[in-house]
Amino acid sequence: MTTAVAEIEDGLGTLAGTGKLLRFQVRRSRMYLFWWIAGIAGFTWMTVPVLADQYTTAEERVGFAGTMSSPAMLSMSGPIEYVNAYADSVGALFTHRMLLWTGAMTAVMFVLLVTRLTRADEETSRSEVIRSLPIGRRADLAAALLLSTIAAVVLGGLLALASMGLEGGDGSSALLFGAAHTAIALVFASLTAVAAQLSENGSAATGYGLGALGVSVLLAGAGNAEGTWVTWLSPLGWSQLAYIFTSEQRWWPLLISIAVAILAVWLAFTLVAHRDFGQGMVAARRGRAEAKAGLKSAGALTFRLTRGLIWTGVVTTLLLGVAYGSVIGGAEDFADGLSEAQQEILDRGGATIQLSFAATFVSINAIVAALFGVLVIGRGRKEEIVGRGELIAAAPVARSGWPGSYLPAALFTATLTNIVAGLGLAAGGASGDGELAGKILAATLVQLPAVWVLIAFVFAAFAWLPRAGWLRWLAWTWTLLVVYFGALLDLPEWAMAISPFDHLGNYPAEDFSWAALFVLTGVAVLFAALGYIGAKRRDLQFS
Amino acid sequence: MNAVIRTEGLVKRFGHVTALDRLDLEVTQGETHGFLGPNGAGKSTTIRVLLGMLRSDEGRAELFGGDPWKDAAELHKRLAYVPGDVALWPGLTGGETIDLLGRLRGGIDKAKRDELLERFDLDPRKKGRSYSKGNRQKVALVAAFAADVDLLLLDEPTSGLDPLMGAVFNECVKEASALGRTVLLSSHIMSEVEALCERVSIIRKGVIVETGTLAEMRHFSRSRVRATLKNPVRGLEDHEGVHDLKVDGLEVECSVDTAALDDVLAQLAVAGVAGLTCEPPSLEEIFLRFYGDELAASGVPNGEENGS
Numbered sequence: 001m002t003t004a005v006a007e008i009e010d011g012l013g014t015l016a017g018t019g020k021l022l023r024f025q026v027r028r029s030r031m032y033l034f035w036w037i038a039g040i041a042g043f044t045w046m047t048v049p050v051l052a053d054q055y056t057t058a059e060e061r062v063g064f065a066g067t068m069s070s071p072a073m074l075s076m077s078g079p080i081e082y083v084n085a086y087a088d089s090v091g092a093l094f095t096h097r098m099l100l101w102t103g104a105m106t107a108v109m110f111v112l113l114v115t116r117l118t119r120a121d122e123e124t125s126r127s128e129v130i131r132s133l134p135i136g137r138r139a140d141l142a143a144a145l146l147l148s149t150i151a152a153v154v155l156g157g158l159l160a161l162a163s164m165g166l167e168g169g170d171g172s173s174a175l176l177f178g179a180a181h182t183a184i185a186l187v188f189a190s191l192t193a194v195a196a197q198l199s200e201n202g203s204a205a206t207g208y209g210l211g212a213l214g215v216s217v218l219l220a221g222a223g224n225a226e227g228t229w230v231t232w233l234s235p236l237g238w239s240q241l242a243y244i245f246t247s248e249q250r251w252w253p254l255l256i257s258i259a260v261a262i263l264a265v266w267l268a269f270t271l272v273a274h275r276d277f278g279q280g281m282v283a284a285r286r287g288r289a290e291a292k293a294g295l296k297s298a299g300a301l302t303f304r305l306t307r308g309l310i311w312t313g314v315v316t317t318l319l320l321g322v323a324y325g326s327v328i329g330g331a332e333d334f335a336d337g338l339s340e341a342q343q344e345i346l347d348r349g350g351a352t353i354q355l356s357f358a359a360t361f362v363s364i365n366a367i368v369a370a371l372f373g374v375l376v377i378g379r380g381r382k383e384e385i386v387g388r389g390e391l392i393a394a395a396p397v398a399r400s401g402w403p404g405s406y407l408p409a410a411l412f413t414a415t416l417t418n419i420v421a422g423l424g425l426a427a428g429g430a431s432g433d434g435e436l437a438g439k440i441l442a443a444t445l446v447q448l449p450a451v452w453v454l455i456a457f458v459f460a461a462f463a464w465l466p467r468a469g470w471l472r473w474l475a476w477t478w479t480l481l482v483v484y485f486g487a488l489l490d491l492p493e494w495a496m497a498i499s500p501f502d503h504l505g506n507y508p509a510e511d512f513s514w515a516a517l518f519v520l521t522g523v524a525v526l527f528a529a530l531g532y533i534g535a536k537r538r539d540l541q542f543s
Numbered sequence: 544m545n546a547v548i549r550t551e552g553l554v555k556r557f558g559h560v561t562a563l564d565r566l567d568l569e570v571t572q573g574e575t576h577g578f579l580g581p582n583g584a585g586k587s588t589t590i591r592v593l594l595g596m597l598r599s600d601e602g603r604a605e606l607f608g609g610d611p612w613k614d615a616a617e618l619h620k621r622l623a624y625v626p627g628d629v630a631l632w633p634g635l636t637g638g639e640t641i642d643l644l645g646r647l648r649g650g651i652d653k654a655k656r657d658e659l660l661e662r663f664d665l666d667p668r669k670k671g672r673s674y675s676k677g678n679r680q681k682v683a684l685v686a687a688f689a690a691d692v693d694l695l696l697l698d699e700p701t702s703g704l705d706p707l708m709g710a711v712f713n714e715c716v717k718e719a720s721a722l723g724r725t726v727l728l729s730s731h732i733m734s735e736v737e738a739l740c741e742r743v744s745i746i747r748k749g750v751i752v753e754t755g756t757l758a759e760m761r762h763f764s765r766s767r768v769r770a771t772l773k774n775p776v777r778g779l780e781d782h783e784g785v786h787d788l789k790v791d792g793l794e795v796e797c798s799v800d801t802a803a804l805d806d807v808l809a810q811l812a813v814a815g816v817a818g819l820t821c822e823p824p825s826l827e828e829i830f831l832r833f834y835g836d837e838l839a840a841s842g843v844p845n846g847e848e849n850g851s
Contacts, residue, residue, distance in 0.1 A: 286668040287635075291642035301643060305632060387630040391640075391683065394594050394624035394696075395647035398616040540596040542626075 014273065017135030021143035025117055032116070033151050036109040040102055040181075041158035048162060050489050051094050061086040061093055068096070072327040072357045075225035076100070076364075076484075078240045081248055089168020091245025095177060097488070099244070103236045104217055106155065106181050107188040110148055111209030114192040117144035119202035141193060141272050145265060148189035156182030169245035176251060180239035183257035187235040188213065190264035197271035207312070214316055218323060225327055235260065298392050298401035302409045305383070306376050310413050313372035317421035320368060324361040325428020328354055328440075358429065358440050359509040363483050363501055365421035366447035367476075373414030373455040374476050377462050380406030381469060387542040399536045407459045407528060414451050418444060439508040446512050449520035450500035454479060456527035463534030466541060545572040547694055547725045548593060552602035555588055555749075562588040564749035565602065570727055570742075575720050577740030578729040579830055585749040586729040587627060590698050594624060607693070620648060623687035627699035627729075629679040631671030637682045638667030644686040651689055659685040662711050676703035688715045695719055695726045701735060713738055733827040743826070745833055752833050757826065764824040764832070765798040768807065773815030782807065793817075 055061045065086040067073060074080060082096035118141060136142075160178030188209060195208035216234040223231025224240070231237035241253040294300055380403045383389040392402045422444025430436035458472040465471060482491065482499040496502045500520055505512035548570035555563040563585050570576040580586050591597045592604055595615030604611050606618050631640055638660075645651025660667055663681045674682065680703050687695055695716075701709050716726055716739050730736050736743060737757065744754040753760065765786065772793045779785050779795070784803020789796045799807050804821075811819070831838065 287639070287670055289636065289638040289667045291639040291646075295639060295643050296646035298647070301632075305634070308634075387626070387628065388632055390596070390626050390630070391624075391644060391686075392647070393596055394619060394622075394626075395644060396616050396619040396649075397647060401616075537598075539598055540591075542591075542596065 014136040014138040015142050016139060018139045018142045018146070021135060021139050022146050025143050025147050029113065029117065029147065032113065036113075037151065037155050037158065040105050040109065040155060041162055043105075044098065044102055044159055045162040047098065047485075047489065048094065048165060051097070052090050052166065054488075054490065055090060055093060058087045061090070064093065070327075070353075070357070071225040072324070072360065074227075075221035075323070075327055077224070078220075079224050079231065079243070080227050081243050081246055085168070085243075085246035085248075088247070089166075089245045091163065091166035091168040091173055091177075094163065094166055095244045099177075099180060099240055100217070100220060100236060101484070102159070103181060103184045103239055104213060106184050107213045107216070107236070108210065109155075110152070110185045110189040111192045111206060111213065113151065114144055114148055114189050115196060115202050115206045115209065117147065118193065118196045119199070119205050138269055138272055141268060145189065145193060145268075149186065152182045152185035152189065155185060156180075166245065169249060173245045173249060176242055176244045176249065176254075179251075179254060180242055180244060183254045183261075184235060184239050186261040187238075187257045187264075190261040190268065191235075193268035194264050194271065197268055197275060211312075218319060222323055298395075298397045299405040299408070301392065302380070302402075302405040306379055306409050306413065309372060309375055309379065310416065313369070313413055313417040314420050317365060317369055317372075317417040318424045321361075321365055321421040321424020321426075322428040324357075324365070325425045325430075328357050328361065328425070328429030354429070354436060355439065356506070356509040358425070358436075358443060359506045361425055361429075362422065362440065362443040362447055362507075363504070365425060365444065366418050366451050366501065367480050367483060369414045369418035369421055370451045370454045370479070371476060372417050373410040373451065374458050374472050376410035376413050377406055377455070377458045377472060378469070381462055381466060384466065384541055389540065390542045393540055393542075400532055403462070404532060404535050406462075407456070407531060410455045410459065411452060414455055415448060418447060418451055443507045446504055446507050446517065447501070449517045449524060450479075450504055452524035453500040453520050453527065456524045456531060460527045460531035460534060463531040463538065466538070546570065546605070547572050547607060548576075548727060549605045550589070550593075550602065551604075553589070553592065553599050553604055554601035555585075555592055555597060556600050562749055563592070563599070566746070566749060567751055568744055568754075570725060572725055573720075573723050574742055575716060575726040575728060575740050577736035577743035578727055578746065579731065579733075579736060579743055579826075580729075580746035581731055581834070584746045586746060587698055588749075589746070590624075590696055590727070590729060593696065594619070621692055622694040622696055623648070623690040623692045624696045625680070625683045625687045625698060625700045627702060628676075629683040631674060631679050631682060633670060633672035635671050636668055637665060637671070637674065637678070637685075640671065640682055641667065641686045641689070645689060648690055648692070652691065656685065656689045659688055659715075662715075663708060677705065677708065680704060681708070684712065684715070688719065693724060695724055697726065698729045699731070700728070701730070701732060709735070733825065733830060737826045745830060747833055753829075760826075760829050761823050762801050764829050765800050766804060766824060767820075767822040768795075768797055768799050768804075768811075769820045770795045770811050770816055771818035772811065773817055776810060776814040779807070779810065782810075 055064060065083045068077065068086075069080060069083045074083075078096045078099055082092045085092035086096075156178035158178070159181050160174045163177045164174040166174065191212055192205060192209040195212075196202070196205040199205045199208060212235075216236045219234035220231055220237040220240060223229065223234065223237060231241060235257060238253045238256045242251060243249050295304060384403065389402060398404070422441050425444070426437040426440040430440060454475060457475055461468060461471045461475070479499040479501050482496050482502055485491075486496045486499075486502070500523070503516045503520060505516070546569050548568060550566055550568045553563050553566040553568075554561070566585065566589060568578075568589065578586055578589075588597065592599050593606055593611050595611045595613075595618070598612050607621060609618050611618060631637070635643070641656060641660075642651060645656070663685055665678060665681045665685060669678075671679070671682075680700065684700060687697070697716075701712050704712060713735065716728070719726060720739075726739075728736065728740060740757070742754070742756050743760065744751050746752070772795060775793065776790075776795060779790075779797065780788055782803065784800035785807060786798040786800075787796075795811070797807075
């Protein structure tokens, strides 16, 4: 006690106790940090040899460069400068293919980490206990950011080690690859720290952080597709623009990330001193004294509680669809510029380049749409964990209503966002071409049974294994992995077949099978039924 | 006697922890029943089993004669529940929450709702996230008291309320009781239970250790007697029903078993009484008797001797 007081008097002031808090935060977050860092670094570690084996010769890489240099593929990977370096550098191929995604995962990790360490604790009054100790007003933010910085450096170091074996580039390339992730981590950690001060609560802070990530992915994609300056607006883009493992390699774009991070940290520290504990900078508004007539059932409540998420999903998928659509629109021009050999690779199966792009985009749209459904189920679980569902469960509501109504809400959300994405894709990609628009929309609908299987599975997992929240993320991540990296990583057939999206055919590039759609719908119904049985049988675990 | 709540040999385990260990509880129609026990004794678990949120591992539980697990939704039409720690939806206002809970039950009496808002001094336009603990509690209380139900399940409902609101709460429980409603009031605030409850059950480590009316419980307990005598008294120290005897000249102070009371008073009368007070045991004292060993284990000296 006396030493702590002395520390304050020593002039540390608002930062007093940061060291103690840091040790405490490390202890609390060690499992979180371990799994995330192991996941991202481990994924990179495993991918490096696979990719290196697959593209050993320069010819193979040049051939691959042909596929990768379309605006569509560039928008989902990185700048064209990497593609130009494929022939000389496996590392360039690797970085091009991976950086956007490992960078995005890194960003997610740090957005969640900072919210966890700051606002989430305030809401549960855990940090109220801490603030009452002789600890400075800014100390918990300082400890959170220090811990984030340490984690960012460790992650960067491991990624540098993992990519050390890649050929191409000079000795510092692997180090730069790691530093590129550290830079992304620092930017998103500090931006989330600002968001945590501005927003009223932790979930809003997470929302702002992930929203910033979404915008970053879109901007990087839009810029990279056509090689424009738009990439410079994206924090993920700054790391990509370091042209790692290419002959044009440079460090200085990372300085932008560092500068933005420092600016954001300064802003967060300024804001934290100006707001009250537990409050945001934006004061809560007063609301209605009485409920609207429609709010009269558990289902209506579920819809009301997920409304914000549904709107976020609609806007995100619309933007995504239109962005991908513009790529389809430019596909013909792009194909004209290719050599015959390259066109041949693209025209696999005899489909036009537009149709094969459309096939790829509809499945990515569907997986993003499914994400919003998975998030809705996650909300249901959260209602249980924080105990809010208890008031509803004590009312005359059957288990099929609560928590059961989260399944229809999730199915509705995913179906709606998928269709919105398809409309955006058709609007952006098939201007005036009614037939193409029709095919895109049909392909969008073909995705739905697979989306439903994923959602229903996640609901069944929530009903039977409520504590295994990782299961829903594993399921969703797996479908994403199969679509993005399945062919690239040469995953075995059975492993790909676990993903429901693997059975849809590649429509409109190839045909789809009605039988598969019926079977998938049947599987979804089975999972849903299983879920309802589970929801009826198990104890509700309110805090 | 019509039992609204009846459990027989109720067992609930969480992994290796046995939360309820053959619990027998009975609450008859129309009574206000106190459910006493410290944190972790199993009060909330019992109530959640009665609400069909948890499934019992052994034994029987009955609510209005029905099965609380199977017929949960149907039975919930007849009851209202206030949890010990009310979590509200951050984006919904208090008023919206109260209306929703009322409508789930088939409608809400608006006049009654507004009257209760007034009495509990609650602003219905604030969002859930900006209410303090006490105000969150009030939202659930207004919703429960406004409901036209036969049973109120109140799990430590006054935690976080200030004394003024505690008084309003007591009024509301009395009114509900006057309307013939059955109330199960789980609490560890003795004065509240003493003021409101006709019968009391004391739970300890998942078992009901004592149940009965306050009068019955007092009968098996001791009264505190203080007397100023005219002449010294003898023989009290040898009396079986006398405990904690302190004699300071003509001042006498002791605890007396209810059964020995007339005997002791007769002896005092023989010595001549200048002043006398006789306090019945408070519920708190009764309660602490059941927890004497736990208090001793935590290093708190127990005022009462262990029963002879």
